[in-house]
Amino acid sequence: MDSRQAAATAHAHTAAEVLAGLETDGARGLSSPEAARRLAEIGPNHLPAPRRENPLKLLAAQFSSLLVVLLLAAASISFTTWVVQKDETLPYDALVIMAIVVLNALLGFFQEFRAEKSLEKLRQLSGPEATVLRDGRHRRLPATGLVPGDIIMLAAGSRIAADARLIKTASLEIDESLLTGESNPILKVTEPVDAESPLADRTGMVYSGTSVSHGRGVAVVTATGGATEVGKIAELIEAAPDRQTPLQESLQQLARRLGAVIVLIAVAVSAAGLFIAGPLNWDNAVNMLLFGVALAVFAIPEGLPAVMTGTLALGTQRMARRNAIIRKLPAIETLGCTTAICSDKTG
DSSP, X not given: OOHHHHHHSGGGSOHHHHHHHTTOOTTTOBOHHHHHHHHHHHOOSSOOOOOOOOHHHHHHHTTOSHHHHHHHHHHHHHHHHHHHHOOSSSOHHHHHHHHHHHHHHHHHHHHHHHHHXXXXXXXXXXXXXXXXXXXXXXXXXXGGGOOTTOEEEEETTOXXXXXXXXXXXXXXXXXXXXXXXXXXXXXXXXXXXXXXXXXXXXXXXXXXXXXXXXXXXXXXXXXXXXXXXXXXXXXXXXXXXXXXXXXXXXXXXXXXXXXXXXXXXXXXXXXXXXXXXXXXXXXXXXXXXHHHHHHHHHHSOTHHHHHHHHHHHHHHHHHHTXXXXXXXXXXXXXXXXXXXXXXXXXX
């Protein structure tokens, strides 16, 4: 059994077989040179960095809504109308619309940018330490330095920093609610289980991110970083495609319908005005066209994006006061749409 097999099916093999597969001495642990070699080959024991949004891309995304595009078009048309007519000192309508759009974009940008920075700060917090057997001696090392084959010591209150196969246990109980949802601590043993056993039934294994509730134990590390079970979950989350929330879909649909209706009404009003105005000439045509354009501009609800963004921002602040970081503003609306929560006996 090679090291990969030892990591993938460690729960189905005896502790001695796993130690042999990982080429580790259970009594002395890895040597410092060997641990350094494995660390250089595999990399540090931390989760892969999540993709971070470029600030400029994050800002540009605030203008991607079709409703905001309609407002920008309205501002452009209003400004063009002002240039043609020059009936006011300044293009007040265009300035008001642009101010609403810019403030709306800045509010959404700063909220999401602050969430990104908060997540980055959480990631930069120093990781836990682990008691490791190296060169026959117990050492207290940063968890980022763990490699497959390391022998780690577990005690009540400690957080487990890597997936590992248990070698010895003494009334060892592990809180695995992070992975399995099971609210009660799990009593751990060293006997192997069936290879097809689900994660919650692998009583001879301990997993990264879980914590020791009671007892003591000794285990050999089988997987670190992104190869751990929690690392696999992180990869699945990162690979999940971005989807629009019901609110975003509704706003897009509203913007499409609103745009179509406004254009039809503006064209109809302009045509009716030309028909009523009498003989067709350049002045009448320009006046009716400007009137139809003005009607279209005023029919667009300029305040809707600002009200929506402001409401969602208030929701993120309320969630932040409850120690929940909302990365994207529309996620608040998704939470608000929840009408039923289904859970099993563990909650």
